[in-house]
Amino acid sequence: MAKKVSMKDIAEKVGVSTALVSYVLNGLEKEKRVGPEVVKRIHQVAKDLKYKPNQIARSLRRGSTNTIGLIVADISNPFFGQLARVIEDEAAESGYTVVFGSSDENSEKSATLIDILLNRQVDGLIITPSEGSTEQIKMLLQGDIPVVLMDRYLPDISTNRVVLDNFNATYTAVNYFISKGYKKVNMIAYKSSLVHMQERIRGYQEAMKDNGLANEVVVKEISYSHAKSEMEKVMEDLLLDKKIDALLFATNALSISGLYAIRKHHIKVPEELAVIGFDGHEVFDFFQPPLTYIQQPLEEMGKESVKILLDQIKGSRKKVQVELTHRLIERASCL
Amino acid sequence: MAKKVSMKDIAEKVGVSTALVSYVLNGLEKEKRVGPEVVKRIHQVAKDLKYKPNQIARSLRRGSTNTIGLIVADISNPFFGQLARVIEDEAAESGYTVVFGSSDENSEKSATLIDILLNRQVDGLIITPSEGSTEQIKMLLQGDIPVVLMDRYLPDISTNRVVLDNFNATYTAVNYFISKGYKKVNMIAYKSSLVHMQERIRGYQEAMKDNGLANEVVVKEISYSHAKSEMEKVMEDLLLDKKIDALLFATNALSISGLYAIRKHHIKVPEELAVIGFDGHEVFDFFQPPLTYIQQPLEEMGKESVKILLDQIKGSRKKVQVELTHRLIERASCL
DNA sequence: CTGAAAGCGCTTACAG
DNA sequence: CTGAAAGCGCTTACAG
Numbered sequence: 262m263a264k265k266v267s268m269k270d271i272a273e274k275v276g277v278s279t280a281l282v283s284y285v286l287n288g289l290e291k292e293k294r295v296g297p298e299v300v301k302r303i304h305q306v307a308k309d310l311k312y313k314p315n316q317i318a319r320s321l322r323r324g325s326t327n328t329i330g331l332i333v334a335d336i337s338n339p340f341f342g343q344l345a346r347v348i349e350d351e352a353a354e355s356g357y358t359v360v361f362g363s364s365d366e367n368s369e370k371s372a373t374l375i376d377i378l379l380n381r382q383v384d385g386l387i388i389t390p391s392e393g394s395t396e397q398i399k400m401l402l403q404g405d406i407p408v409v410l411m412d413r414y415l416p417d418i419s420t421n422r423v424v425l426d427n428f429n430a431t432y433t434a435v436n437y438f439i440s441k442g443y444k445k446v447n448m449i450a451y452k453s454s455l456v457h458m459q460e461r462i463r464g465y466q467e468a469m470k471d472n473g474l475a476n477e478v479v480v481k482e483i484s485y486s487h488a489k490s491e492m493e494k495v496m497e498d499l500l501l502d503k504k505i506d507a508l509l510f511a512t513n514a515l516s517i518s519g520l521y522a523i524r525k526h527h528i529k530v531p532e533e534l535a536v537i538g539f540d541g542h543e544v545f546d547f548f549q550p551p552l553t554y555i556q557q558p559l560e561e562m563g564k565e566s567v568k569i570l571l572d573q574i575k576g577s578r579k580k581v582q583v584e585l586t587h588r589l590i591e592r593a594s595c596l
Numbered sequence: 597m598a599k600k601v602s603m604k605d606i607a608e609k610v611g612v613s614t615a616l617v618s619y620v621l622n623g624l625e626k627e628k629r630v631g632p633e634v635v636k637r638i639h640q641v642a643k644d645l646k647y648k649p650n651q652i653a654r655s656l657r658r659g660s661t662n663t664i665g666l667i668v669a670d671i672s673n674p675f676f677g678q679l680a681r682v683i684e685d686e687a688a689e690s691g692y693t694v695v696f697g698s699s700d701e702n703s704e705k706s707a708t709l710i711d712i713l714l715n716r717q718v719d720g721l722i723i724t725p726s727e728g729s730t731e732q733i734k735m736l737l738q739g740d741i742p743v744v745l746m747d748r749y750l751p752d753i754s755t756n757r758v759v760l761d762n763f764n765a766t767y768t769a770v771n772y773f774i775s776k777g778y779k780k781v782n783m784i785a786y787k788s789s790l791v792h793m794q795e796r797i798r799g800y801q802e803a804m805k806d807n808g809l810a811n812e813v814v815v816k817e818i819s820y821s822h823a824k825s826e827m828e829k830v831m832e833d834l835l836l837d838k839k840i841d842a843l844l845f846a847t848n849a850l851s852i853s854g855l856y857a858i859r860k861h862h863i864k865v866p867e868e869l870a871v872i873g874f875d876g877h878e879v880f881d882f883f884q885p886p887l888t889y890i891q892q893p894l895e896e897m898g899k900e901s902v903k904i905l906l907d908q909i910k911g912s913r914k915k916v917q918v919e920l921t922h923r924l925i926e927r928a929s930c931l
Numbered sequence: 932c933t934g935a936a937a938g939c940g941c942t943t944a945c946a947g
Numbered sequence: 948c949t950g951a952a953a954g955c956g957c958t959t960a961c962a963g
Contacts, residue, residue, distance in 0.1 A: 278934045316715045318956035342677035380651045547882045613950045653940035
C-alpha cells in the first residue's frame with residue numbers, strides 16, 4: 262500500500278483538530294456548528310489529498326462494521342448465486358458489504374465460517390444452515406448476534422427465518438400430477454433431517470395419502486456428498502422396475518442430475534415418465550419437453566432476509582418468520 | 597452483540613499483561629520465552645472465556661486485513677459463481693476471506709465497488725475489469741495496491757493478469773467449423789472494446805481470412821445491457837436471410853440466449869445451422885444436440901489469480917501475466 | 932464555534 | 948522470562 266492519508270493529515274494542513282475533520286466529513290457540521298469557512302477548507306483539502314476514510318478504524322471505534330456475513334451451501338450453485346446477487350444489491354442500498362462463504366452442507370465447515378466471520382466482526386449473518394448446526398446457531402443467538410436463517414431453518418430454534426412454503430409446494434406438485442391422472446408418483450430428495458427437506462417430503466406423502474395413494478409412496482433419498490453416483494443408481498432402480506409413472510425432484514441440483522439420468526436411459530418425458538422439478542434453471546427450459554416445476558421467489562427471499570437482518574442490526578428484537586409462496590410453472594413435462 | 601471478551605479480560609484473570617496474552621495466543625511463546633505455566637493458564641482461560649480475537653483491532657494495528665476483494669461482472673452468472681467458489685476455497689487455505697461485488701460491466705459501479713473495498717482495507721483485489729475502468733485500475737497500481745485482472749485485461753496497463761488464450765480459442769473454433777465443411781460462419785459477440793472480446797473477434801476474423809473466407813466475415817455485436825432484445829433481433833436477421841450455416845458465440849450468456857432464439861425459430865442444429873458455444877453450461881449438455889464448445893479452465897483461472905495476488909500481497913513486485921489454454925469440447929452441434 | 936483527550940482491542944519495539 | 952507503553956485511525960463525550 263502507499264502513503265495512506267489520514268484525518269490527521271487533513272487536520273494539520275487545515276490547522277484544526279481531527280475532531281473537526283471528523284465532524285465535517287461525517288456531515289455533522291450543522292449539529293456541531295462548525296464555521297462555514299472551515300467546513301469548506303476541510304472538504305477541499307480532503308479532496309486534494311484524496312482522503313479515503315479507514316473503515317477498519319471507524320469500525321473498531323464504533324463497534325460495527327457495516328458488513329454482513331452470508332453463508333450458503335455453495336456459491337457456485339446458481340440458486341445460491343442468484344440469492345447472493347439479490348442480497349448484495351439490497352445490502353449495498355443500505356451501505357452494507359457482503360462477505361460470503363460456502364458450507365457444502367457440512368456443519369464443521371459452517372462452524373469454521375461462522376467463527377471467521379464473527380472474528381471479522383460482521384454485524385449480522387444470513388445463513389442457510391446445514392444439518393447439525395443447531396448448536397452453532399444457538400450460540401449466535403445467545404451472543405445476541407443478529408441472524409436470519411434463509412431457505413432452511415432449525416425447528417428447535419426460534420429465530421428469524423425466510424423460507425418457502427415447502428409443504429404446500431410439493432403438495433401442490435403431487436396434486437397436479439394426480440389431476441393429470443398419474444398415480445405412481447415417486448420422489449427424489451436429499452437425505453437430510455433439515456426441516457425444509459422433511460417438509461417437502463411430508464408434502465409429497467400427505468398429498469399421496471389424501472388422494473388414497475398411501476401405498477404408492479416411494480421417497481428415494483440421496484446424500485449430498487455423493488449425489489452423482491447415488492442418483493445414477495437410484496434412477497436405474499426406479500426406471501427398471503417401471504413401477505412409476507411420475508417423478509418429483511426436491512431441488513434444483515437433484516432435478517438436473519436426475520434429468521441427466523433420464524436422458525441417458527432414453528426415457529421419454531412425459532410419455533413414459535412425467536416429471537416436476539424444483540427451483541428453476543435454464544436447463545428446465547431446454548430439456549425436451551420443457552420442465553414443469555415449482556418456482557421459489559428468489560428475489561423476495563433475498564430481499565426479505567436482508568431487510569429483517571438490518572432491522573435486527575438496528576436493534577429490533579422482534580423475531581420475524583416469513584413463509585414465501587411457491588408457484589407452479591406449468592409446461593410440458595406432464596401428460 | 598454481547599459482552600465481548602478481550603485480551604484484557606484474559607490478562608486480568610491470569611494476572612499478566614496483555615502483551616503476554618498476545619504472544620501466547622499468537623504462538624510466540626517460544627520466541628518470547630514465556631513460562632510454560634503461564635502459557636497453559638492463558639490458553640485455559642481463553643478457552644473458558646470463549647475468547648475470540650477481534651480481527652478488526654488486529655487489522656488496524658497490523659495494517660492488513662487478510663481479506664481480498666473480488667469484483668466480477670455478476671455473481672449470479674454461473675461462470676463467475678464458479679470462479680468465486682474456486683477463489684473462496686483457495687483464499688481460505690491461506691487464511692483469507694473474500695468480499696465480493698458485482699459491477700454489471702459498468703465502470704461507475706466498478707469504481708464505487710473499488711472505493712468501498714479499499715475503504716474496508718482489503719489487502720488486494722481480483723477484478724474482472726469493465727470497459728472504461730482503465731483509470732481506476734491505474735490509480736490502484738499507483739497506490740501500490742495488489743491487483744490481479746482476471747478473465748479480461750486492459751492493454752494500456754501493465755499488471756498481473758490471468759486470462760484465456762482468447763484469440764486461439766475462437767481461431768480453433770473457426771478452423772473446426774471449416775474442417776467440417778462450413779464456410780458461412782458468423783459470430784455473435786458483445787459490443788465491447790475490452791481486449792478479451794476483441795481478441796475473440798479477431799481470432800474469428802483471422803481464421804476466416806486464413807481460410808480464404810474474408811468476405812464471409814460477419815460479426816454481430818450485442819450490448820450487455822440490452823442483451824435479450826438485441827439477441828432476438830440479431831438472430832431473426834441472421835436466420836432469415838439464410839446466408840449462414842454456422843454460428844459461433846463469444847460467451848456463456850450469449851450462447852444461452854442464442855439457443856433460446858434458435859429453439860424458438862425451430863432451427864435444426866446442426867442440419868440447418870452448426871453451433872459452437874463458449875465457456876460451458878449445463879444447458880449445453882441438454883440442448884439437442886449437445887453443444888460443441890470452447891471450454892475455459894475455471895479452476896486454474898481462479899487458483900492462479902489467488903496465488904498471484906497473495907504473492908503480491910506478500911511483497912512480490914514481479915508482474916505476472918498468465919495465459920491459460922482453451923479446450924474444444926467436441927460434441928454433436930456440428931456436421 | 933473549537934480542541935484536548937480518551938478509548939475501541941489489538942501488536943510490538945523497548946526496557947528490565 | 949515479563950510488563951509498561953505507544954500507536955494503528957478513527958469517534959465522541961466533555962469542557963470551554
